[in-house]
Amino acid sequence: MTAQPTLSRRDFLKTAGVGAAAVTATCVLGSQASPALASGPASENGWAMLIDTTRCTGCQSCALACKEVKSRPNPTVEPTALSSEAYTFIDLRPQADSEATINVKRQCMHCQHPACVSACTVGALRKTADGPVTYDDKKCIGCRYCQYACPFGVPTYDWNNPLGLIHKCDLCVQRLAEGERPACVASCPAGALHFGRRTDMIAQARARIRSNQRRYVDKVYGEHEAGGTSMLYLSGVPFSQLGLPELGEQTISHQAEAVMAKTPLVAASVATLATGLYWLLKRRDLKLNEAQVTLPQEDSHGH
């Protein structure tokens, strides 16, 4: 019985040691939480694309050019949705009062603060300082969390491949490195796709709206949506008719990132609290036991 209090102290020291180790470990982990990956300031001057839906004729040149440059299967089949076979497609949206469709080129929006990048389990998706949101097919584990985080339904999985991966537009980052424009932009015969620095593209969009107020609604989609995107859209009808989601100016992942940033704090608090309670309650138990030892008659404890 007499050995017990020292045992408790040793236990406490051990437990406290682990508590401290946990705190240190989590703080080290926390200090590595450089915001560069997801929530850091995205360059306002990264590459961007201006998509003028009023000029798109739906000729499919861009969609097929993309398939070719990305070596997708069925290179001559015009895609009708994003998939592992097509990183872009023209959404032909019927209009109530006219035969003609409104043609909306869809692809990854290359968000300024991409939720897919924030969510990706292994950091396979990254926002580069130059604008493109890239994907590392050597890292991806195929968890498909990015598909849930992306508000535009962009990442697609290669379902027919037993070792399938995620597929999406990467803004032709390879061509950019070689000083070329993305394949889709280069292939567009109608002048619907423009490529340049984001600030320039926004300025150009604004100038177009100003000079032709009957052609365009007064809004550049992507300037602020979900914290801003590198893909910017002009439209002649309200954007709700284009099938682009209505999103606020907040980034999608701001709440999750705020909670995740508290991880070291939560770990340290729980470890400290648990250690403290362990020690306090153990001491209380020992005191109770000692009290019982001094009262040998006490027998109310039996089962």
Place this chain on the structure above:
Amino acid sequence: MATNLNIEQPSSSAAVPLLNRRMAMALLGLMVLVGGLAGIIRLFAGLGRTTALIDAYPWGIWIGFDFTLIAFAGAGFTMAGLVHVLHQHKYHDAVRPAILAGLAGYVAVLLLLVLDLGRPDRFYHFIFFWNIHSPLFEISWCVLLYTTVLLLEVSPFLLERINRPVSEKLLRVSHGIMPVVAVVGVTLSSLHQSTLGTLYLNMPHRLHALWYSPALPVLFFVSSIMAGLCLATLAYGGASYVLRRPAKRAIVDGLLRLAGWLALIYLALKLGDLLVSGELALIWSAGAYSAWWWLEMSLGLILPLALLFIPALRRRPWTPVVAPLLLLFGVMMNRFNATMFGQILQPEVSYSPHLLEWLSTIGIIGAAVMAWLLGVRFLAIFEQKKAAHE
């Protein structure tokens, strides 16, 4: 004292239950066999041919059961915390069945996750490639580390069965580090049980407002403790039944009282959250979403609360089994609502699980139950020592 008699050896009069036990094992074995086969087919044929998953619906019942099982397996950290950290020694006998259930649950979780991964061959990548912003990254690490903790916590059950000098020594070591292991386990569990809620914070555009809430981490954490207490009650009752020992009334009642209070807190948090965000009206006005919400809340929370808090119902002999089962159902519905039924989809999108998804899920859960039963049967599931020095 009589209630504590050690009835370890099956008596000769137990022929009938033994037969039933064999049949149960055979049935479980069949489930495991078929499920294992389904799993192997999935691994070689790929997700497209063996699941109903599509780009607009990339997570199905595997993920639903996965997140459910993690909450259920909270029995391990809840009971280790209650007894080894908070020194509530009256629950001592209920710790080991719960920890064993926790280990079986987490192993099942890992198996299901591997089936669900698009690249199962890369399941370990999170160890080398980090993204500290990602809830799934944190969950992966915590599940890995916590499964290790569970293995350490289960090791004495085996060591006590081996009468060798080595195992004596190892037992002493394991006894010495147990408080530390328990604290680490509680910490890791608090982290990933709540982070499972954080996971959904990255889907504000997809998860219906009846479930989406900044309070999700707290809701997931509280409900995992509640589920843990419920599974611990059932595991204790089940282990007592299997080993033909009378379950102690005080333990069952105590655990159920705790579970009841947790359920009350959980209900208050869930309703309070909707009230604060001004979305309470959605429980009537959101069509199918409202219906799923009511299924979760009525059958899975309000009814069991009534069973636990209305004395006339509380006294019924079936309440200690039915009430925790209903609460577990409620937590399962909650995880499924967050993963599947509460997701906002385009009207043309639907998902009805492929047969292979069902078979593999049933097989893995069957394997967990079987492993637990075998553990109860052959490991030291009710500590011997106490009886020795009493």
